[in-house]
Amino acid sequence: MKIDNSLPLEYSTEENSLKILGFWIFLGAEIMLFATLFATYFTLENRTGSGPTGAEIFQITPVLFETIILLTSSFTVGLGIHAMRIGKQKAMVTFFSITLLLGLAFLGVEIFEFVTYVHEGAGIQTSAFTSALLTTLGTHGAHVTLGFFWGLFIILQIKKRGLTPQTTNKAFIFSLYWHFLDVVWIFIFSFIYLKGMM
């Protein structure tokens, strides 16, 4: 395997740069996945049937918590990649662990939010609006959950094998995924919550 030392470790083999580009293309597909969910949500937004409207169930506090938690986690995963590039394995693992803990906190708030909705009579079966809302939020939440386990596996591998072309490559790709989830959340925050409460 040829290793090119002029590039950061995660790009250093040909296979590595293939994987990074491949993952970017996957993110392109993810854009369309969430775009379809948004298109559905916007179409069904006002079709609440006999159920509550968005303005009636959205609350700013948990949403604000979720946003700040996720923005911070996106920042820390970025710091983790920076630490990885300057070869500081310990700092990197710390930043990644903080990221995953923030991810857990986000999921905790989101679960609390879902439970509240169901208590207020806005379950997934209530109306077209709640179906679209909870499916969109749930898809994002499922991505975060998957990301949590993925990140955990990467931390374990880095602890075991150190910073190799393979592990750094995985960590970098994971960071792309995590930032992307943050971007998706920004759109959810702006166009589902804030627009709904405006």
Next chain:
Amino acid sequence: MSQLFPMKQVLGFVFSLLLTTVALAVYFLDMSFAAGMTILLVTAFIQAGLQLVVFMHAGETKDKSAIYTNVFYGLIIALVTVFGTLLAMVWDM
């Protein structure tokens, strides 16, 4: 310690918090729907661009044109899908 917190990323983070605060204005201030949507669209897309360039390092390798083409292509089609759907299903129904 300071080398673990590069200026670019810290500033990026501060800026993203700032954008969030601006977006919150639509909740706390009373404004028209059009004004609110404009603020949200501007802040959300700047925020997305920020993540893309500062945190995701989209432009750092020779694959940069492929990556940007991919993202913009996805974005254009995403917007067409969302607005086309709204046009056919809601606005002109």
Next chain:
Amino acid sequence: MDFFDRFAVPHPSLAIYASMAAIGLTIIAVIAGLTYFKKWGYLWREWLTTVDHKRIGIMYLLSALLMLFRGGVDAIMMRAQLAVPENTLLDAQHYNEIFTTHGIVMILFMAMPFIMFFMNFVVPLQIGARDVAFPRLNALSFWLFFMGAMLFNISFVVGGSPDAGWTSYFPLAGTEFSESVGNNYYMIAIQIAGIGTLMTGINFITTILKMRAPGMTLMKMPMFTWSALIANVIIVFAFPVLAVLLAMGTLDRQFGTNFFTMDNGGMDMLWANIFWVWGHPEVYILILPAFGIYSEVISTFARRNLYGYKSMVGSMVIISLLSFLVWAHHFFTMGQGAFTNSIFSITTMAIAVPTGVKIFNWLLTLRKGKIVFTTPMLYSMLFIPLFTLGGVTGVMLAMSAADYQYHNTMFLVAHFHNVIIPGVVYAMLAGLHYYWPKMFGFMLNEKIGKWTAWLLSIGFILAFMPMYVSGLDGQARRMYTYSEAAGFGLMNMISFVGAAIMAIGFVLIVYNIYYSTRYESRDISNDPWDARTLEWSTHTPVPEYNFAILPDVRSNEALWDAKKNGHVLFKGEYQKIHMPNNSGIPFIMSCIFFVWGFSFVFSLWIPVILTTIGIFVCMALRSFEQDHGRYISVKEIEETETNLRGA
């Protein structure tokens, strides 16, 4: 017994029991055969675990041919039912099931794997690569597609087929009007196959962008590779839409949500809308690689370089964008205003322009060419006039005001078969004849091949031209019968005769494969057609590593350059070659997916949970596994090369 009742077919008939018996006997025969000839190990080592793009390609081909016959039987049953007025060969329910499965099988499980076969087999060879970017992902793509297809196909003997049309519009496809599990099969089986397709898209874009031979810039890629690149771009952006749509359909049917229902705010029209956001790009995913194959074939057998290379590329790029801008033309009559219809009407007509550019480019390639009428060329020559006819009726349908007359009639059915059969199916058959020697080391018989092409074309014209007439006369599609007074009898009888002739054509293809396997000469060169691109520069059969030395490319017709201008393709010494290891995980994971899908269809939640865990365990294993591939030594390469050159 209650537990097993759910697996019974709701509308059994003699035909279905016969199919059950046939499927059972085939499975027993396959298992017995493999055991008797002691081929289990061979099957596992050489095929089920392979990550070689050429073998995966061949497996796609076998699946596509198998599905062609399943879809073809559906088609001939439909035509037989409609051949005479008030026919009672099939009842309404069976007719519904058959036109539904015919559509799905032909588009998603026949045409899609057929183009996947070409992309897998041809693209890496054409760009001078040793494999695709992610060989193991490629195997997973194939097995997911295969398991999805099999899950869909068992529906008609276990639990009942989907019966709401290949578009599966709500509310008809909802639980209110379709109680049986048939439409669950639709949602789940296509979902599984669709995930596989999406991964293929990512894989091939990366391959084409990053793994081209030295010197092959984007504008020096052969036209088929370009068409594959563009088709995969469309796949990557269109298939997530389908995934979300099917997930929402599943939620509606099995979890009581209200996306497409008739009450609580649900909107049935949204299904049609999102379906076509995916569905229209999907037809371009099929047709663009077909155009790529015609470009290769026409340029090879006109003995000329392709006319207007840049305009070909440009028109494909434009098509890829426009294909996402036209979807509402599938439901002009659904009730949106004239403004929306006008926009989509104009974008639809606009897409005919780049397609027309391509037709002219092919015609101008033929001009002053020394045309050789081989079977692939014959298909291409039949394609141009027949496809143009289909394209022109497409422009008729694009006019939203006039569409109120054509919508949902046999006119539409005639139109899309008129573009898909000469456009896609002929390309697949042309490509099959063209690439057969590269795959198997002998040619398909030319005489039988040409007979087939003519029979298919005559059958095609007889089968589909009358539908334009009866459609304009008002015959609606998807009606299982009609009265004698309607006067559609003659046209439908002609259609039936045409369909029967086409069936003979397809049987002839199988006979040709059998005949050629037995009698055709094995003594053929690496380049039997005197072709122009890199796939013909390596040995036949293609060695595992494709090229012992990676070719050095100067133009979009690298081999032609080498043959006519004395350009040296292979420079330098042998070096050891890095190859990926075989893996059983893609196959095993896809088998788990099959069980997952089957349990999901019948809402058996405990196996669903267990298999979901199984799928994630496979992914985790993959994550922790360290597999750096293996090396083929210089000595091995030398031996292989000497053997192949000697042979």
